[in-house]
Amino acid sequence: MGQSWMGSDFTNDDLVRESSVIDDYTHKLLGQEVVEGRTCHKIEMTPKPDKPIVWGKVIVWIAEDPYIQLKTEYFFKS
Numbered sequence: 001m002g003q004s005w006m007g008s009d010f011t012n013d014d015l016v017r018e019s020s021v022i023d024d025y026t027h028k029l030l031g032q033e034v035v036e037g038r039t040c041h042k043i044e045m046t047p048k049p050d051k052p053i054v055w056g057k058v059i060v061w062i063a064e065d066p067y068i069q070l071k072t073e074y075f076f077k078s
Contacts, residue, residue, distance in 0.1 A: 024051040030059070035070045038063040 025045040033042050040061040047053035056077035063068050 021045065024048055024053055025058070033061060035061045037062070038065075038070065040064065040070055 010055050025047055028044045028046070029044040033040055040063050041064060043060050045058040045060065047055065047057075054077075055074050057075045059073045059075075061069070061072075063070050
């Protein structure tokens with residue numbers, strides 16, 4: 001599931017959501033930022049060592065109202 005999908009930066013797992021954002025990552029609140037005019041929680045997600053996640057970390061921006069994900073940045077393990 002960790003292989004890239006059709007030559008893109010997305011993996012098969014990204015498409016089928018085999019991993020769990022809650023169970024497979026450690027979360028850290030980095031603060032708040034405004035994205036597209038909305039105040040967002042900026043959260044760093046680092047995969048737990050025993051989980052088969054291809055990303056070194058993921059940073060997401062979640063709007064306060066409504067709770068929707070507005071932005072995501074994926075980082076390779078290297």
